[in-house]
Amino acid sequence: MYTASTAFLDALSEAGVTHIFANFGSDHPGLIEAIAEARAKGRTIPRVITCPYEMAGMSAAHGFAQVSGQAQAVIVHVECGTQALAGAVHNAAKGRVPMLIFAGASPFTQEGEMRGGRNEFIQWIQDVHDQRGIVRGYMKYDNEVRTGRNVKQLVHRAMQFAGSEPRGPVYLMGAREVMEEEIADPVTIDPGQWGALAPAALPEASVRTILDALAKAERPLVVTSYVGRNPAAVPELVRFCERLGIGVLESVPTAMNFPHDHPLYRGNQWNEPRQNQALADADCVLVIDSDVPWIPTINRPAADAMIIHMDVDPLKEAMPLWYIGARHAFRTDAATALGQLNAALDAAAPPDDVVDARSRHHGAASAARREGLAALEAGATDAITPEFATACVRRHVDADTIVLNEGITNYPVIFNHMQMCEPGSIFTSGGGSLGWNGGAAIGAKLAAPDKTVVAMTGDGSYMFSVPSSVHWMAARYGTPFLQIVYNNGGWKAPRFSALGVHPDGYASRADDLDISFDPVPRYADIAAAAGGAFGRRVERPEELEAAVAEAFDMVRNKGRSAVLDIWLSRS
Structure with missing residues (x-):
């Protein structure tokens, strides 16, 4: 059978999509069947990357597009999966990163009128008034597939929006019956007619x-x-x-x-x-x-x-x-x-x-700035400073390294002391929702398999990234990366914000602002349990250089992800 789902997969390939970051559900039998059929018959379709958590999957598509410039596809489950994309939607929109999100929708028939009609209780519960409205404010384009006869046109139109400046995410949805529809005369598309708009010049x-x-x-x-x-x-x-x-x-x-x-x-x-x-x-x-x-x-x-x-x-x-x-x-x-x-x-x-x-x-000003940064890298004898830690990592970075910076309160430290000089060598999410770095590292590694990917993250953004899902994905799909956790014991940014508004208030004198992570999780152990990553906690300055060298060796030479949990000074 050639179905709407078959046409959808073909359209993605025509549009240059090489990877589908997928979290399948009960709304996707047509797609699952079409994927299985394509594999059985040897027909080329995008590689499917199973993503146990939707935000991690969308962050992976985000990282892939940042490194390669090519939009990828994300598939999620009805309105529940759309909501579980969470802050990744914000990050892609604010970061102007192109990608196509496709969500199924609850069936619209219930008495056997069409293939794919309702046959599970959840399909009544997941039937909502405006599924597209959940993300409409963040999308460059959104639409619903209503027939397989024009699914290719909708995919290419969506990708044209995604790739035209300012770029960004787009959203399509389709009910089970529609995605099961058989198409007698498949549509032939000329992708050259659906390209992104040409870059705008100055008058x-x-x-x-x-x-x-x-x-x-x-x-x-x-x-x-x-x-x-x-x-x-x-x-x-x-x-x-x-x-x-x-x-x-x-x-x-x-x-x-x-x-x-x-x-x-x-x-x-x-x-x-x-x-x-x-x-x-x-x-x-x-x-x-x-x-x-x-x-x-x-x-x-x-x-x-x-x-x-x-x-x-x-x-x-x-x-x-x-x-x-x-x-x-x-x-x-x-x-x-x-x-x-x-x-x-x-x-x-x-x-x-x-x-x-x-x-x-x-x-003269630039030289003075660099001298000041070098002085900060000396660190302290009794505690690890973020400047010292970043300089240790920098010494192992080469021209084939991509750095992902989600250091939050250490954003400037990482930019200042990594001192990157090659175009395309360092990225942030471009948005303000935390948890991008883990999934993005997988996407970056898929886009550039010969590069070393280093994700530098605060302990809070490490927790947000769902490391159990991320490191399982890294192990399954062979995308080892190094994750540096700047562990300062909790959320430091809310403290800075509170003191910025109330410098002499009660918060300035309080010992507990409900933002600490005590007792401190064993971050490296999470990655080891989920994906067999090498993990090490570093608490002393004299231990750090050897630990960083060992972690880079694990990633570069042994094909194994590594997590360094670096305990920073709590001052």
Whole structure:
């Protein structure tokens, strides 16, 4: 039989999907049969990755797309599985990561009228008014498959939305009867007619507007968060900044946007309660691909600074409150726009003395910053500091390593002390829902099997990641990765938030804020029990270097995942 489910699988393959991250349920007999038939007949379909927990599965699709650039598919069970995707939906939407989510739906017949009708009690309980509405606010596109005769068109249309900037997740659903429908005349699709929209360029006149504003400035600065999600944009940004002597400041970075060893790199900013000096000194700020370029109550440009904004999503349409006072704003693809600006500089570059003066200024500040970071890495003799721990990991990282950063309160420590320089070498989820790192590590390893994947996580985000499911998946599908747990004994971020609002309140004097994880779980043992991972708890600074070396050896040479539970100073 050629059914709607068969057509669905064919459409995924046509759209470039190579992996299905699946959590099957009673709504999927048509898909399960179609998969079994394809395997029996030797027909190519995407590889199925069984995901015991939906959020871990969607996070794996997230990590795969970040590393490869190619959207994958996630299959979940009716509205229950849709809800169990949990914060992964938020992360994919806010991180602008493309993927297709497909959920079954309760059958709509109950007296044997059609194949796939109701035959289990749960199908009445799982019949809800608006299943698509559960995730509609986070999807670029959502629809219901109502007939197998156009399932291919719906899949390709959904993938076209997912892959067009600003990219993001899409959602389809289909009832059992629909997915069982036999199709006498299968639809033939030309995938070339359903491609993502071409990258948007700057209007020609605005190229001159931007370059003129930068030419008049004494201290121009680029601020970015995610220009590096497209690795091709990074060398264009480096070339552009070198030619103009412009410093680069990252704000809440989600990728490797600019080489950290470059003399024009001015560091990264997060929630630090202080004014960033590079931003304060800037008289012209070019914001490229950033959702939060600064926090205005704490840290902002000078009132008379010229602000120019280039972004795939300059209006931030999903954010009800957003503005940065930009004099000029452009919806454009960063790699394309920077290429245009560089081409214009070929014809009219600024004077060398201007560029040299700017470069010397940023170079001196960049060198001082690196000296300060090196001093922090010395650590302490009686406790492990996060800076010392991160430097130990960095010494084992090479050009074939991908780092996933979900350190939360240690986000900046990891970015600062890993000092990544290669495009595509480090990522965060791009969102604010914790638990992405474990599933994402599996997806990253599937997308780049020859790379070493290192997931660096807080103890809270480790618990959120459902490590029992994650490490079972890693063992089953041969995706070993190293997971570094920054164990500070609980949720540190809520403490910082409370003290930020009530610095002298009762919380500042309380011993217990209900955010500790005492008694402390044995995190490494969870991974060992679920997937046979190597696990080790490290409590002393002198033990750490050997433990990190052993863990990397397990992952790289023995094909085994490893978890290092690093106990940080509790001060």
